[in-house]
Amino acid sequence: MQNLSKNQQIIFDLIDKSAEPLKAYAILFNVQKKGIKAPLQVYRALDKLVEIGKIHKIESRNAFIACQNSSCQVSKATAFSICEICEKVTEISSASLSKYLTNFKDKDGMKYSKYNLEFFGLCKKCR
Amino acid sequence: MQNLSKNQQIIFDLIDKSAEPLKAYAILFNVQKKGIKAPLQVYRALDKLVEIGKIHKIESRNAFIACQNSSCQVSKATAFSICEICEKVTEISSASLSKYLTNFKDKDGMKYSKYNLEFFGLCKKCR
DNA sequence: TAACACTATGTAATAATATAACATTTATAA
DNA sequence: TTATAAATGTTATATTATTACATAGTGTTA
Ligand SMILES: [Zn+2]
Ligand SMILES: [Zn+2]
Ligand SMILES: [Zn+2]
Ligand SMILES: [Zn+2]
Numbered sequence: 001m002q003n004l005s006k007n008q009q010i011i012f013d014l015i016d017k018s019a020e021p022l023k024a025y026a027i028l029f030n031v032q033k034k035g036i037k038a039p040l041q042v043y044r045a046l047d048k049l050v051e052i053g054k055i056h057k058i059e060s061r062n063a064f065i066a067c068q069n070s071s072c073q074v075s076k077a078t079a080f081s082i083c084e085i086c087e088k089v090t091e092i093s094s095a096s097l098s099k100y101l102t103n104f105k106d107k108d109g110m111k112y113s114k115y116n117l118e119f120f121g122l123c124k125k126c127r
Numbered sequence: 128m129q130n131l132s133k134n135q136q137i138i139f140d141l142i143d144k145s146a147e148p149l150k151a152y153a154i155l156f157n158v159q160k161k162g163i164k165a166p167l168q169v170y171r172a173l174d175k176l177v178e179i180g181k182i183h184k185i186e187s188r189n190a191f192i193a194c195q196n197s198s199c200q201v202s203k204a205t206a207f208s209i210c211e212i213c214e215k216v217t218e219i220s221s222a223s224l225s226k227y228l229t230n231f232k233d234k235d236g237m238k239y240s241k242y243n244l245e246f247f248g249l250c251k252k253c254r
Numbered sequence: 255t256a257a258c259a260c261t262a263t264g265t266a267a268t269a270a271t272a273t274a275a276c277a278t279t280t281a282t283a284a
Numbered sequence: 285t286t287a288t289a290a291a292t293g294t295t296a297t298a299t300t301a302t303t304a305c306a307t308a309g310t311g312t313t314a
């Protein structure tokens with residue numbers, strides 16, 4: 001497990017300590033005081049962090065969240081629950097779910113190398 | 128099952144006859160000859176078509192595809208396979224998969240009202 | 255019919271998200 | 285050292301999506 005570069009570390013730290021998923025331009029705004037001035041610097045760090053599984057992208061929200069599993073070396077099998085009211089996002093770590101999806105074969109018998117699953121509903125607090 | 132409005136029908140027809148998912152501005156370009164001139168007209172029709180399950184949004188691609196199930200009255204339980212080379216997208220209709228996911232409960236016993244699953248890999252042709 | 259609610263449309267402006275292109279620097283390793 | 289890959293800096297631009305406001309159609313019912 002390689003070390004993060006300067007920009008990667010700054011951006012990871014911000015996402016990691018955030019209670020909710022962060023959007024790229026919210027990140028940019030927050031790290032400008034640390035010398036990261038342009039969108040591309042943010043997107044490059046995000047790309048790398050996603051690639052190595054330290055963060056995941058919530059596709060339906062265009063937002064990024066730190067991995068809550070400490071086991072995602074790569075972002076290749078991800079599942080989240082998303083509250084449609086408060087937008088709280090939780091990474092689901094269910095062995096049976098990941099087993100089911102990793103082994104899933106379509107009707108042609110094809111298996112996939114990667115998946116992303118997003119569940120939507122109301123969180124405990126919002127029901 | 129209500130009829131589609133004029134703009135909705137134009138845009139649905141285009142997506143439905145397309146071999147691949149279409150992006151909003153590609154749709155806009157294609158329907159300008161039919162009098163739909165502004166992004167908002169496209170997005171409004173897309174929103175409605177998604178709502179009634181005639182099309183689905185492929186979140187990881189920001190693109191729209193016609194429902195291939197003829198059974199999705201609403202876009203609330205969707206699964207797709209996406210080829211990472213040719214970008215071919217297929218809607219998966221597996222009874223066991225949808226049963227598994229619809230009934231999935233997280234560790235708090237919570238069930239969700241909606242999900243979207245995207246599998247990634249290589250299609251037959253690209254392997 | 256008239257009044258109402260609801261859905262859809264038209265248009266302009268702008269916001270939000272993401273990438274291209276190019277130059278330079280830093281880290282890693284043969 | 286020399287080469288290679290990874291990361292950075294900067295400007296400009298492309299792509300995706302929404303706000304705001306005005307207007308028109310559709311169906312219901314008083
Ligand atoms: Zn994770
Ligand atoms: Zn909530
Ligand atoms: Zn469908
Ligand atoms: Zn393919």
